[in-house]
Amino acid sequence: MRKFKTESKKLLDLMINSIYTNREIFLRELISNASDAVDKLYFKNLTDKSIELSKDELAIQVSFDKDARTVTVSDSGIGMTKDELDRNLGTIAHSDSMAFKMENDEVQGDDVDIIGQFGVGFYSSFMVGKSVRVVSKAYGSDEAWAWESDGVEGYTIEPAERAEHGTDVIITLKDNTDEDSYDGYLSEYGLKDLVKRYSNYVRYPIRMEVTKSRELPKPEDAGDDYVPQFENYQELDTVNSMIPIWKRRKSEVDQEEYNEFYKTDFHDFADPARTISVHAEGALSYDALLFVPSRAPFDLYSRDYQKGLALYSSNVLIMEKCEELLPDYYNFVHGVVDSQDLQLN
Incomplete structure (x- = not known):
């Protein structure tokens, strides 16, 4: 395990308990980071003609697993190498987004609109999570890497599997206590509400598996007193409006x-x-x-x-x-x- 530096541990504790007082904004922060990662790949596509991207590839997905008590935010962005995971997540308050913006402002002026520039938003995950796992594959790389930490002593970085470029942030939620319940983040309604409240106008589609209802075909032998029957089904749907x-x-x-x-x-x-x-x-x-x-x-x-x-x-x-x-x-x-x-x- 790679240890957090002493000052980093103090900063992490201070940030989780003081800077962020509203724990539900963890999802806003992770979606903003995902949007930045997609932005970086889109900008790379504009400046490197060898990269071919379709608009449908640029998206963010939010999901949950009630049994495993996990919430996952995935993106199809530029991804991170092993060294970038170590630098960006192993060093508290280091911002790869800030460095990216400073490098490219000279080229694009103020058109490079990167949301997260101070590198601290990711750690808001530990307000709700007892551990966080980040699986990332950099664009153009054949290797994927996983960063994992409980936010206390340090972190590990190990080889992982991911089919395409991008990043998955998987939060294992804390156990419920008499004072705090985290079950609201393990529901379709709870996550959709947070997306619409805080991230409704993020420029890329935020997709979720949502429950919908449809009417079943009327049986041929149904009588005049037939009552329409409905069934629920799951469908991947865009839950944000994108254009404010x-x-x-x-x-x-x-x-x-x-x-x-x-x-x-x-x-x-x-x-x-x-x-x-x-x-x-x-x-x-x-x-x-x-x-x-x-x-x-x-x-x-x-x-x-x-x-x-x-x-x-x-x-x-x-x-x-x-x-x-x-x-x-x-x-x-x-x-x-x-x-x-x-x-x-």
Whole structure:
């Protein structure tokens, strides 16, 4: 076993218990890392004509195994070599994404939009997992490697098997206690809810095996009193929408789409009185979509009312209610602000 350095162990403990206070964001962090890995392969495809990729190859998959108590996030991205696994996961807070962005900003300017740049998000897995296994195969390599750790003393790196390039992060969840239950992450509903809440606008499809229902064919000898019969079946489905409405120019969106987004995301049954779309570029670039309700929120004058806008970084939710984005006299306004200049942590 390769040992974490003493200072690394202290940093890991501090980060798991202090930096991340909301444990359910582990899935957001892993999906963001997976998106970065796919981004890197897509960028490599643009600069290296020998690489041929189809759009369908670029995806992320989330799955769970209730019996084994595992949650898995897989991507078809650039993957990692043995040395990269050791460097990126064995050194706390080392960011291969930050290095990649700095190397390629000169070539592509600000078009290289890498979400995770500080290399700490992966370790949020240990808030919910008693062990984490990462199986990765670098693009163009014939070898796959597995990094595994319990997040306490150190980690191992061993040869592994993976058919195609990309990475699997497999979390073995902690056992339930009287205070904490982790079973919610072992359900289709629980994982879909987290994907839609935090990663709905990641630019690549996030796929899951979902349960659907279909009507069975009517028997030929069925009588007039026949009641339609249905069966459940499993199907791999895309569970995120990918394209956030606030990134689109106002000329590309009709008011009906804005109204539907507002009523769905902000839980109002009435259309907004006014919609404001802002796209700003400068020292800080951001997109904002604001809504003035047609009536006061029902709990506006209650003690528990919380003002604020939903804050995103590169389409990934950071805070559901960021109070600092609104002065008190606009506390009734709903909306979102998204900036790639902000970091997830």
